[in-house]
């Protein structure tokens with residue numbers, strides 16, 4: 001397995017800072033996603049790992065060795081591009097074997113590797129057809145197979161799912177996770193899609209405007225966001241965010257508009273260490289329970305159902321309340337789902353353990 005490290009890597013294009021001082025170590029053998037909005041520096045970061053771009057400052061290390069000035073072919077990694085660039089006048093076998101042939105690998109060894117990888121990719125019965133006769137998902141596997149037969153230590157993927165239709169995208173992302181687990185190869189995958197990242201990545205590097213917002217296990221970004229940007233970017237529908245003041249009145253409570261929420265006693269000291277006025281509060285939709293769903297001691301307020309979106313086994317409820325912002329709650333409670341519709345008054349209970357507090361200026365989480 002191979003360890004990739006970015007040691008204070010910066011990439012500037014003229015006055016534009018595309019990647020700003022990234023210092024991280026990717027976990028060996030993990031599926032890592034580089035995530036963030038368009039233009040945040042994801043591809044540039046990947047291309048610097050690949051050796052297709054040279055950092056303005058800082059170093060790329062592979063297994064502890066500085067490779068910043070090494071060309072891509074000396075890095076034992078392979079990149080899968082968004083455009084598949086398959087040859088339709090050649091068979092799948094020839095497409096997959098071309099790189100090996102160029103490296104001088106003999107035919108017997110080539111065929112053995114192609115067949116081994118084709119079996120992992122479940123395209124072994126397509127090897128003698130041209131790619132044009134394959135489905136979009138199968139073509140994607142051929143492109144991946146072309147990289148995998150070379151047994152690289154690291155596979156770099158630049159938005160490999162973005163050109164696929166929704167159903168195929170979901171299938172292919174599951175496949176990518178399965179293939180990565182089966183081979184144990186380090187995968188570094190660029191995406192702007194937070195759901196793809198959350199569902200298959202072991203760890204996520206979330207960037208914004210070239211800067212690291214958070215790097216770590218996917219669930220840490222979800223449950224313990226370092227800042228408001230992370231909280232807002234990860235999760236769908238987005239986390240509810242609103243302004244409040246912290247009030248100490250026996251209990252410690254959040255005061256927001258006409259709503260007041262008691263916070264858990266056991267975190268009292270933590271809450272009181274935060275500036276009392278103007279905090280940003282974040283509560284995920286699944287931590288806002290409707291009706292009697294939730295523990296009765298949890299703080300509650302009333303709201304009106306504005307829009308209901310149905311997904312079969314759960315609903316999203318967009319709510320109006322005394323807060324300025326509209327709130328969204330997710331419920332899978334059958335009683336709630338059968339009884340609530342637009343215009344209904346409802347009691348909202350908030351799981352106080354799931355309340356995040358952010359500094360409204362810097363966006364940093366208080367704890």
Ligand code: ADP
Pocket residue numbers: 013016018036037038039040041042043044045
């Ligand atoms: P992402 O992959 O997150 O969409 P990129 O890494 O492609 O973002 O680009 C980051 C920023 O750098 C963008 O503002 C983009 O326009 C700029 N950029 C990328 N490549 C070049 C280049 N070769 N020349 C000038 N600017 C570039």
